[in-house]
Amino acid sequence: MLRQRILVSALGAGALAVAGLTAQGAVAAPTSYTAGKHAAKVCSATTARHTASCNAIKLVDANGVAPAATAPPATGLTPTGLRDAYKLNGLSAGGRTVAIVDAYGYPNLERDLGVYRSQFGLSACTTANGCLRIIDQNGGTALPRFNAGWAGEQALDVDAVSAAAPDAKIVVVQAKSASFADLGTAVVTASQQPGVVAISNSYGGGDASDATYGHYYNHPGIAVTASTGDDGYQGGSYPASSSYTTAVGGTSLVASSNSRGWSETVWAGAGSGCSTYNTALSGAASFGTGCAKRAMADVSAAADPAKGGMAIYYPTSKTASTWAQFGGTSEAAPIIAAVYALSGNTSGYANAVPYAHPGSLFDVTSGSNGSCPTTQWSNARAGWDGPTGLGTPNGAGAF
Secondary structure, three states: OHHHHHHHHHOOHHHHHHOOEOOOOOEOOOOOOOOOOEEEEOOOOOOOOOEOEEOOEEEEOOOOOOOOOOOOOOOOEOHHHHHHHOOOOOOOOOOOEEEEEEEOEOOOHHHHHHHHHHHOOOOOOOOOOOOEEEEEOOOOOOOOOEOHHHHHHHHHHHHHHHHHOOOOEEEEEEEOOOEHHHHHHHHHHHHOOOOEEEEEEOEEEEOOOHHHHHHHOOOOOOEEEEEOOOOOEOOOEEOOOOOOOEEEEEEEEEEOOOOOOEEEEEOOOOOEEEOOOOOOOHHHHHHOOOOOOOEEOOEEEEOOOOOOOEEEEEEOOOOOEEEEEEEOHHHHHHHHHHHHHHHOOOOOOHHHHHHHOHHHEEOOOOOEOOOOOOHHHOEOOOOOEOOOEOOEEOOOOOO
């Protein structure tokens, strides 16, 4: 029940829109897709120690189903909208590669990615043309068994990278399980692939120590992003709480009549908190995080499934796929990984770069993801705050 309440509250004002109401309570015409829908986690939760769950969320109906659709939801964020919101037009990945690490297999990943990219006019990204590779956690072709939840996560990840950086190459590394050890092994394998400049990790478990697991994520010269979770202020979530990753929080993103053309607030589900184990980032020292150790998030991007959620083509079974609207900080982490690929900055520890260039981000200054003793851990403010970090991309200058 707690998780259900968190997901409902995480929709924030978006829940009003789904119900056909405005923030002022006036009746508004609901859209054909979001009407009557609520957010549901794509992956099953896990209570096993040092095991992760993916952080993807989709909009479902009252029966918990995302009805089959032959076209993307009109309310979903498109590649054109995403690149405009974050001022990425005109930027190129220049042949650089984004790696995506997830658990379990997805036999139709290439087919489904092709449907997504064709729908939105993006160039083909296939194994035949060298744009796409899919390998197991050891770098081979013994791909793991299918898991519908984690396959949905992979669909979101490859579509998000495609949307933000259409010319980036993609390598998907599939771990044989969701254990920290197997996922970490996949991260190491990802770091060894030619051309990889960023590794996206859209999953998390409880807080954990870099003394045990940090060697999996310690790759200077490669941006390693990790989503902060979808349950609001809950404390550290590994690997986002690692000192070696860029912790990515989440926002609600809507079109606006302002000069930017978009406005953002904290997404109520965005994870935040302080690690009880890991060293604080030196770059964050002057930003008043209130954490004695590692604070998360560092930066953020769209994550609210109802307001800024992406239109995604994803598998409903081992053989069938359809369109739905996805969000969660699993949307945000691959977006930020793609922006690192667009920046071309591959020196040192990537999580230090935004702290040196906060003026090149859109600062998110309103909204909350809960309540806690230290206000900035859950409430937006000018500068750094827990749910959104330093802010969202305004081009690639902060990366």
